[in-house]
Amino acid sequence: MTVPLDVRNDIRSMDAGGTPRAEIARRLHLSRNTVAKYADMEDLSPEPPLPEERPHPALEKHAAWVDAVLEADLGAPRKQRHTAKRLFDRLVDERGYEGSYSTVQRHVREWKLARAAGAGDGYLELEWAPGTAQADYGNFEAVVAGEGLRLKLLVVCLPHSNARYAVAGMSQRAECMCSGLASVFAWVGRAPRELVLDNATEAGRRVRGEVTESQLFSLFRAHYRMGSRYCNPYSGNEKGSVENAVGFIRRNLLVPVPRVGSVAELNALLREGCERLNASSRARDGRPTAEALREDLAAMLALPSAPFDAVxxxxxxxxxxxxxxxxxxxxxxxxxxxxxxxxxxxxxxxxxxxxxxxxxxxxxxxxxxxxxxxxNPLSLVPALVARPRAFGESVIRRDMPDGLVRAVDSLDAAGRRRVLRAIERASGPSGFGAACEAALEVIEGGRLPDDATVDVLARRIASGALGEEGGADLAVYDGFLRGGEEHARR
Incomplete structure (x- = not known):
């Protein structure tokens, strides 16, 4: 019999006051046993409201067999283990079970919960020392120069201050990763003492529990004098800060799908956005990120004097x-x-x-x-200088202005060699496009291009001086160059 709390208090109060227990029972309309139970109770502390165990007689004689099957399943592939439904079917077919499916289902759930209670599958909260960084990759899409691309987002997070930095790239190969990390370190102005990554990156691969770093990343670490640590890519708490940062940056800076002229322009937008997010975010202890970042920077390493060539x-x-x-x-x-x-x-x-x-x-x-x-069209020129008649079928034609192609086609072998050699020599300081434009200008001016004329004009084209008001007076160059040629002949 369950007695209300106020009645229990009355029993104990009257008993403490010396009222006979028979009198207490008569006044409160209770049995003497009930009065004795609550009067003699030593501890009235509240007990946990646990549900009462309900007997399951139909399953009791099969429970040990079910537990043994579940235990044996731990060594089987995950997708080939018994479900509660499969156990129920086997119990009925093989052992004559007459109970309900829900009873089997409940027993399996309780067995798994009891086993998982001490397995340590939950996440431990980790405290990150200043100067430690985490790095990870994410995927995203962008329209670059009118073309839809699937790009990689390299995110570096300083978990102590919650500062986040991101750069976009075409790949996560070792050279791309090292180049991206170097640009982030230059952005921050310091290098981390330790970099935490997972073995899903190109920095290192885990085989049978052992991580082997790529040679390029090992050189990169040695260059910056920093340590590295690899964690399980499926254990989010080991580098949870950066995994959260990947999603946060993607949602806040890459939605809607960005449309840019180049990856460099995209990275400029990412840098501006990260600076804005860092200015408004807070560290785990509630301080502004900018305040905690000073502690991160003080614990980080100075950058080496020479840049790292990620090749x-x-x-x-x-x-x-x-x-x-x-x-x-x-x-x-x-x-x-x-x-x-x-x-x-x-x-x-x-x-x-x-x-x-x-x-x-x-x-x-x-x-x-x-x-x-x-x-690069320029790489084809030396072979064409040696064999100028091959110009008619060379793929270099598609990289040159149509007017220049027609002019070179009209020349003999010696003339083609002269024009191509002039373009080759002018391309070094000015670029192939400017050299071709300069050669075409000279031809349209009624002269056969030579090394000096094409070089001088190509330099002006490359510097933008040709587009200034008034244009370029080629007659001045012709006079100067003719004088130089006459002087050379004398």
Whole structure:
């Protein structure tokens, strides 16, 4: 019998006052046993309101078998373990079980909860020392120069102050990651004492519990004198700050889908946005991020005097056309280097091709994914100077102004060689486009291009001086250059 609390108080008060228990029972209309129970009770502290255990006689004789099956399942693949429904079916078919499915379902749930209670699957709150950084990648989309691209978002977070920094890139290969981290360190003005990553990045790979760092990232760490630590990519609490920061930055700075002219412009927008977010955010202890960031910066390392060149060197043999293949993409070194072994330096934005003892053969933009071969028209010029008659079928024609192509087609072999050599020499300081424009200007002026004229005019075109009011007076250059030629003949 459950007695209300006020009646219990009456029993104990009357008993403490010396009222006989028989009298208490008569006055309160209770049995003498009930009065004795509450009068003699030593502890009236509230007990937890636990549900009463309900017997399940139909399952009791099968409970040990069910527990054994569940225990054996722990060694089976996750997707091939018994569900409560499968256990119920086996109990009925193999053991003659006559109870309900809900009873089996409840028993399985309680078994799993009891086993998980001490398994340590929950997250521990971690405290991050000043000067420690976390890094991670996220995916996002952007329209760059009118083209929809799937890009990588590298986020670096300082969990002590909750400061967040982000840069966009085309890939998370080791050279791209090191280049992105270097730009963040330059942005912050310091390098972290320890960088926490997961083994899903190109920095290191975990095989059978052991992490092996990539050679490039190990050199990068040594350059900045910082330590590294790798955590389980599926344990969010080990680097939860940066995982939250990836989503936070993506939601706040990359929605709606950004439309920019270049990745550099996108990174400028990300930098401005991160500075704005950091100015309004707070650290875990409630202080403004800017205040806690001073402690982070004081504990971080000074940047080295020399910048780190995040380059991955690969040896490649050029094919018969002078093309090398790196990461599944073709790059043109030039016909003059066909069938030669070349050294290729792969950076985040460029691919550099070296021959002999470090002589640069070509410097090309980095390309990602599938697509056409990447080439620099200038790399084709030396072979055309040697074989000017091949100009008629050369792919360089598509990179030159139509008027210049028609003019070169009309020349004999010696004339083609002279024009192409002038373009080659002027391209070094001024660029291939400016050199071609200069050669076309000279031809339209009624002269055959020569090295000096094309070089002088190309420099003006490259500097923008040709577009100034009044234009360029080529007659002045003609007179000067004619005088130089006459002086050379004397």
């Amino acid at each position: 991955r060197w690969v040896r490649c043999r050029a094919d018969k056309r002078g093309y090398v293949t790196v990461d599944g993409r073709e790059y043109c070194a030039g016909p003059a280097w066909h069938s030669r072994e070349l050294l290729v330096g792969v950076r985040a934005d460029t691919v550099e091709v070296l021959a002999d003892r470090g002589r640069r053969v070509a410097l090309l933009p980095r390309a990602f994914g599938d697509g056409p071969a990447v080439r």
